[in-house]
Amino acid sequence: VHERPLLAVTMGDINGIGPEIIAKALARPELFDLCTPVVLGSIDALDAARAFAKPFPPAVAVTGADRLQDNTRVQVIGTGAPVPAPRPGMVTGEAGRCAVEWLRAAVRMTLDGETDAVVTCPISKSGIQMAGFRYAGHTEIIAEMTGEPDLRMCLFSDRMRIVHVTAHCSLREVPDRITPARVERSIVVGHDILARLGLSQRRIAVAGLNPHSSEEGLFGNEEAELIVPAVAACKARGIDCEGPFPPDTVFRRMVAGAFDLVVAMYHDQGHIPFKLIDMDDGVQATMGIPIIRTSVDHGTAYDIAGRGVANEGSLFAAMALAARLARGGQS
Amino acid sequence: VHERPLLAVTMGDINGIGPEIIAKALARPELFDLCTPVVLGSIDALDAARAFAKPFPPAVAVTGADRLQDNTRVQVIGTGAPVPAPRPGMVTGEAGRCAVEWLRAAVRMTLDGETDAVVTCPISKSGIQMAGFRYAGHTEIIAEMTGEPDLRMCLFSDRMRIVHVTAHCSLREVPDRITPARVERSIVVGHDILARLGLSQRRIAVAGLNPHSSEEGLFGNEEAELIVPAVAACKARGIDCEGPFPPDTVFRRMVAGAFDLVVAMYHDQGHIPFKLIDMDDGVQATMGIPIIRTSVDHGTAYDIAGRGVANEGSLFAAMALAARLARGGQS
Numbered sequence: 001v002h003e004r005p006l007l008a009v010t011m012g013d014i015n016g017i018g019p020e021i022i023a024k025a026l027a028r029p030e031l032f033d034l035c036t037p038v039v040l041g042s043i044d045a046l047d048a049a050r051a052f053a054k055p056f057p058p059a060v061a062v063t064g065a066d067r068l069q070d071n072t073r074v075q076v077i078g079t080g081a082p083v084p085a086p087r088p089g090m091v092t093g094e095a096g097r098c099a100v101e102w103l104r105a106a107v108r109m110t111l112d113g114e115t116d117a118v119v120t121c122p123i124s125k126s127g128i129q130m131a132g133f134r135y136a137g138h139t140e141i142i143a144e145m146t147g148e149p150d151l152r153m154c155l156f157s158d159r160m161r162i163v164h165v166t167a168h169c170s171l172r173e174v175p176d177r178i179t180p181a182r183v184e185r186s187i188v189v190g191h192d193i194l195a196r197l198g199l200s201q202r203r204i205a206v207a208g209l210n211p212h213s214s215e216e217g218l219f220g221n222e223e224a225e226l227i228v229p230a231v232a233a234c235k236a237r238g239i240d241c242e243g244p245f246p247p248d249t250v251f252r253r254m255v256a257g258a259f260d261l262v263v264a265m266y267h268d269q270g271h272i273p274f275k276l277i278d279m280d281d282g283v284q285a286t287m288g289i290p291i292i293r294t295s296v297d298h299g300t301a302y303d304i305a306g307r308g309v310a311n312e313g314s315l316f317a318a319m320a321l322a323a324r325l326a327r328g329g330q331s
Numbered sequence: 332v333h334e335r336p337l338l339a340v341t342m343g344d345i346n347g348i349g350p351e352i353i354a355k356a357l358a359r360p361e362l363f364d365l366c367t368p369v370v371l372g373s374i375d376a377l378d379a380a381r382a383f384a385k386p387f388p389p390a391v392a393v394t395g396a397d398r399l400q401d402n403t404r405v406q407v408i409g410t411g412a413p414v415p416a417p418r419p420g421m422v423t424g425e426a427g428r429c430a431v432e433w434l435r436a437a438v439r440m441t442l443d444g445e446t447d448a449v450v451t452c453p454i455s456k457s458g459i460q461m462a463g464f465r466y467a468g469h470t471e472i473i474a475e476m477t478g479e480p481d482l483r484m485c486l487f488s489d490r491m492r493i494v495h496v497t498a499h500c501s502l503r504e505v506p507d508r509i510t511p512a513r514v515e516r517s518i519v520v521g522h523d524i525l526a527r528l529g530l531s532q533r534r535i536a537v538a539g540l541n542p543h544s545s546e547e548g549l550f551g552n553e554e555a556e557l558i559v560p561a562v563a564a565c566k567a568r569g570i571d572c573e574g575p576f577p578p579d580t581v582f583r584r585m586v587a588g589a590f591d592l593v594v595a596m597y598h599d600q601g602h603i604p605f606k607l608i609d610m611d612d613g614v615q616a617t618m619g620i621p622i623i624r625t626s627v628d629h630g631t632a633y634d635i636a637g638r639g640v641a642n643e644g645s646l647f648a649a650m651a652l653a654a655r656l657a658r659g660g661q662s
Contacts, residue, residue, distance in 0.1 A: 045631065104582035136549070170541045171597075175503040177454030209597035210501045215456075218467070220501030266502075267542035267597065271579035273607045279583065 005116040005326035006318055008106035011041025012121030014086045014095045016300025019049035021121065025319065027053035034069045035323035036325045038115060040102040042083040043076040048244035052308035079105050088306025094108035097128030103138060107145045107303050109144045116274055117322035118142075121315065122300045138166070142286060142293060150182075152288040154269055155297070156321055157278035160254055161261040163190040163287065164272040173223055174266045178209065183263065184232035190261045192305035196325045201331045205250050205259040206231050206243030207269060213244045227265075259262045280311070283318045285325070290327045294318040333400055334366050335445040336657035338650055339437035342372025343452030345426045347631025348641035350380035351453065353641035356650065363402045366654035368445060369431040373414040374407040383639035393628045408438050412498070419637025427458030434469060438476045441622045445612035446641045448623035448653035449473075452646065453631045467499070473617060474626060479512075483520045483619040486599045486601055487652055488609035491585055492592040493601040494521040494618065505597045506553055509540065513563035514594065520619045521592045536581050536590040537562050537574030538600060544575045557595075611642065614649040616656070623656045625649040 022039060023046055025031060039046060045059045050059075059074045074163040079101040085095040103123070105260050109115045117283035119139055128135055135141050140224030143149045153167040165186045166177045186203055195204035207213075207225060210220035217224060227244040243263070245253070251273035254262050274282060275297075282297035304310055339610035353370060354377060356362060370377060370465075374392045390405045414426040415513050416553075434454070440446045452596055459466055466472050474480045486497040496517045497508045518535055525533035535559060541551035548555060558575040567571050574594070575620040576584070582604035595601030605613055607626075613628035627645040635641055 086524075114338060168542055168550060170545065170553075172553075175501075211499055211602070215500065219499060220503060222501075222503075237497070247599045248606045249610075251603060254608050255478040255607070269603065270579045271542070272582060272600065272603050274581050275579045276586070276604045276607060279580075 001116050001326050001328065002004065002036065003021070004071070005032070005323040006069055006114070007035045007037050007119050007322050008115040009037050009039050009118050009119045009319065010102045010106045010121055011045065013089055013099050013124045013127055013300045014042055014045050015090045015092060016124065016302055017046040017305050018300070019086060020052055020122035020305070020308065020310045021296070021312040021315045022046060023049035023053040024310070025316045026074055027056060027102050031316065031319060034320050036069050036071055037074065037319060039074060039076045039301060042078065042098070044083070047085045048086065063065060063286045064314060065129065067221065085208070086190050086228060086306065087098065089302040091124055091126050091130065091302070093127065093130035093132070096124060096129070096131035096133070099123040100128055100131065100133055100135070100141065102128060103141055104145065106262060107142055107291065111146065115328040117294065119189060119315070119318050119322050120293065120295045122298065124300050139286060142289060145288045146291060148289045149186065150288060151286050152186060153161050154285040154287050155274045156285060157281060158275065159303060160251065160274055160278055161190070161193065163193070163261065163263050163273060164267060165263060166190055171266065175209065176231065178222060178226050178265060180226050180230045183227055184233050185288065186263045186317045187230065187234040187241050190263055191234075191241075192278050193261055193287060193325070196328045197322075199260060201260055202240050203259045204239065204261050204263060205239035205245050205254065206301045207247045207250050207265055208244035209250070209265045213246045217325060235272065281313045281317045283321045292322055294322040294325070332447050332657050332659065333367065335365070335400065335402070335561055336451040336654040337400055337445070338366045338368050338448050338450050338653050339369050339440050339446040340368050340450045340488075340650065340660040341430070341433045341437050341452055342370060342376065344429070344455045344458055344631045345373055345376050345415065345418055345635060346421045346423060347453055347633055348636050349631070350376040350417060351383055351639065351641045352627070352643040352646045353377060354380040355641070356647045357405055358387060361445035362650060364597065364645065366649050367400050367402055368405065368650060370405060370407045371437045371465065372407060373409065373429070374544070375414070377407060379417065382481060398475035400403050408436065420633040421459050422455055422461065422633070424458065424463070427455060427460070427462035427464070427624060430454040431459055431462065431464055431466070431472065433561050434472055435476065438473055438622065442477065447657040448625065450646070450649050450653045451624065451626045453629065455631050464588060469626065473620060477620045477622060479620045479621060481516065482617050485516055485524065485616040486522045486605045486606065488612060491609055492521070492524065493605060494524070494592065494594050495601050496594060496596050497596060498598050502597065504619065505655050506540065508552060509557050509596060511557050511561045511564070514550060515564050516619065517594045518561065518570060518572050519569065521594055522633075524618060525591055527659045529655075530591060532591055533571050534589070534591045535570065535594060536576050536585065536592070537572060537594045538578045538581050538596055539598045541576035544650070546579045553642035576640055612644045612648045614645060614652045624651040624655055625656070
């Protein structure tokens with residue numbers, strides 16, 4: 001890890017708000033106290049988007065990864081392949097192809113240790129599929145490149161930290177995807193996150209699956225059979241964790257300060273409370289993989305692309321979080 | 332409906348915070364502008380709990396239902412059966428028996444038109460089962476007495492109104508319990524609620540079941556097969572409803588003012604956002620039955636019973652809502 005962590009920031013879909021939010025985030029000088037950003041994307045698109053932001057520091061195209069730690073300028077790395085001019089709001093295969101290439105380059109650089117973390121701007125699933133890829137999104141590409149399919153989708157804000165045991169599957173599939181091993185690994189990932197954040201308190205609450213955590217088996221047996229054993233196993237490993245707790249109050253209790261992180265059983269169990277109160281500066285992260293990867297918590301926003309009204313808050317927070325996770329608790 | 336709606340307020344479990352929150356709610360004079368409360372419970376317990384509240388107006392025990400509309404005193408109706416002295420924090424079968432008797436009397440009076448709505452304080456499931464009843468809670472008793480098993484659990488606050496398609500079942504059972512007919516009835520119940528509240532705008536959003544509302548079938552087919560037809564049927568009936576919407580942003584949009592009510596597919600989908608931001612003055616209601624019934628949104632709170640620290644906010648809000656629903660949109 002570099003003294004100021006080096007972040008490989010992908011531009012995502014060039015026709016979305018990626019170029020604009022990168023330009024706006026780079027215009028906030030405090031960013032450079034936290035990290036050294038390196039942009040994987042189009043320098044032309046970045047320069048164009050700087051019409052919406054103070055153009056400082058200057059961007060410079062580089063091809064190699066030499067001397068990346070340089071905060072007097074923003075280094076932009078392409079992939080050598082042609083890059084189309086941005087067509088804000090359009091879904092195109094060319095934009096999809098570039099988005100995948102930039103992501104792959106960022107992951108590769110980070111796996112190789114040239115950069116310390118990957119921070120991603122939104123891509124279009126339709127766009128990458130028009131380009132001939134079968135991926136549903138970033139996560140599958142990252143899983144493929146890191147060789148780790150059992151990764152964890154996490155959400156972060158000032159008040160909430162959430163690790164999901166399951167994520168993008170139908171609600172019907174959720175109960176069968178939950179196993180004691182998956183819950184246990186989720187708790188361990190959560191514990192590692194809190195350690196990486198440098199928190200001295202690492203109180204983890206595990207949510208139940210069913211209403212009222214099943215009320216002792218009245219509405220399901222997954223708590224007793226799948227969650228309780230995982231919590232016990234983690235406690236035996238010395239992790240400060242409790243649960244399962246009723247899902248409809250455990251997030252409130254975290255916000256009130258009773259817990260530092262909640263392990264959620266399924267996508268909406270974690271996403272509903274998070275997006276309700278912390279959407280604007282929320283960050284997603286993929287954990288349980290060999291690299292650190294954070295992401296904005298919004299989509300391409302085609303409807304406002306190219307208009308200068310996009311909010312860079314989530315990207316800034318994603319970069320700050322990536323840098324903090326990369327430092328691994330060392331201030 | 333009486334000019335000031337007459338509310339049958341049940342004391343619930345005498346060893347919980349029911350007596351205290353009733354005493355505190357009755358001490359708020361503005362309550363009597365909204366309704367005439369009639370307490371189904373123990374006058375001794377109420378008088379004792381008034382140590383924690385201004386004892387006005389005086390309570391008087393009555394046996395019949397004559398001249399209930401009298402705001403110079405609070406009428407307390409028992410059931411003739413013996414009532415134990417409160418033992419705060421204890422779970423007892425005697426308290427459970429009384430709680431069931433008071434609830435039954437309140438429902439019967441309301442079905443008979445003597446009172447306009449039922450407002451319930453918390454009961455203990457263990458207590459009523461110790462008394463020999465097999466009910467899991469209020470709802471089953473009300474379903475039995477009203478002959479309507481297909482009722483709807485609803486949540487209300489200033490910012491949120493939620494109707495649940497399913498409620499107390501395991502998450503695993505949820506997908507199979509959702510049918511177009513049940514969704515359609517839930518939307519209709521929601522529409523009736525908004526009409527009863529006297530709202531001119533009655534914009535209903537229907538949540539999806541799966542993450543991202545399944546993204547066109549990528550994570551489940553319930554949206555297309557079960558929810559879309561129900562929304563279409565309700566639109567054809569002239570109801571202002573839309574959906575299915577992604578569950579993780581639809582509640583945020585309601586809070587921001589885009590919708591007046593959300594139809595939620597399962598218990599925690601609605602309860603997680605509601606309890607996160609509106610637990611303290613939230614109200615539950617049972618709709619789709621021949622009577623109006625609202626309830627506090629908390630339990631017996633045995634841990635603080637008898638100490639004078641309970642908050643009557645939810646009960647006050649439950650009474651205000653019951654009165655407003657009883658008036659049915661007439662100011």
